[in-house]
Amino acid sequence: MARTINDMDLKEACVQAAREVIAERGVEGLSMRDVARRLDISHQAPYRHFPSRDHLLAEIMRRCFEDFAVFLDVSAKSHSHDELRGMGDAYMSYAAEKPLEYRLMFGTPWPEPAAHPELVKHAVHAFDVLRKNLLKKNAQQKHVQQKHVQQKRAKKQAELEALFIWSALHGLATIKQSNVMQHLVLSKGVQTHSKDFMMLMIQSALASGKSKEFIGHMG
Structure with a gap:
């Protein structure tokens, strides 16, 4: 019974x-x-x-994104001297410590988004943690009050940079989860320092000013 x-x-x-x-x-x-x-x-x-299997799956994924956003935000705030680095470390740590949740968020086809607005809301919030950090960083570098057009360009720049960072970290995290690195016959220390090198290259790319130049060509 x-x-x-x-x-x-x-x-x-x-x-x-x-x-x-x-x-x-x-x-x-x-x-x-x-x-x-x-x-x-x-x-x-x-x-x-x-009401359906998809509704149950959407609730599980929503909770994963909610937890992920909090994890990133707390780490960024605890690294006030370098919030971006803190978020990068948190991203990689989350993927390593919670592989099931990570795969659910980024390796699972979504249920119909229109039917699950709370899932979309929390996924966007997770992205916003990174986007807002970049907007703040870029604004601090300019030290001037931006006009409307400049604000729109700054938003585009932050969004493109956020996608770039997310894609780079996601790629490394996914490779690490697959254990493929163990079969690449890499030189000693390469795998151990791969995350630090990734963050160094990301920070170098952001500091180069190329993203601002690209936005200028976008109009």
Whole structure:
């Protein structure tokens, strides 16, 4: 006989059970029936909180992005002398320490975004942590009040730089997760210092002024 779980606990229990299923079988193996079976509840019980499998998956992904944004923000603030470096370190640490959550955020096809606005909201917020940091950094470098056109260009610059940084860090984090580095016969110390070198190159690229020059050509 299926057991009962009070309504307040049921939602959390379903989320936790779904995470366990994903950890064992991947996202493709997730189903509402499996969640119910794992919790020993009726097959219809999870639908009280999640109308479909996609709604359950979207909630799990939303929580991952929320946790990720907090992780980045806290690290940036704790490295006030170099917030960008702090965020880079946090990004790589998160990917290494929470591989399941990282893959859910960046390696899983999204459920229909229009049907899950909270997922979109938290994903955008995670990106905003980086975007706002770059806007602040660029504004501090100029030391002048920007006009409207300059503000628009500064926003474009920050967004392109944020995408560049995110892409670079994502690439390195993904390679590290795949263990491919272990088979590349790299020189001693290369893998150990790969993150530091990546951050050095990112900071060098940002300091070069090339992104501002590129924005100028965009108009």
